[in-house]
Amino acid sequence: MPDPICPLCDRPIPADAPQSLHHLIPKLKGGKGGPTVLLHHICGIR
Numbered sequence: 681m682p683d684p685i686c687p688l689c690d691r692p693i694p695a696d697a698p699q700s701l702h703h704l705i706p707k708l709k710g711g712k713g714g715p716t717v718l719l720h721h722i723c724g725i726r
């Protein structure tokens with residue numbers, strides 16, 4: 681199974697790298713339980 685691609689930096693996310701699940705829709709706008717994307721942890725900090 682290939683590594684997932686981080687949509688912020690377009691690079692693969694190795695399984696052993698720190699990862700972060702990022703909600704596409706803010707919870708305030710009803711995004712709770714909505715789609716998420718996998719980012720590098722460092723990409724999701726901002």
Ligand SMILES: [Zn+2]
Nearest residue numbers: 686689720723
């Ligand atoms: Zn990234």
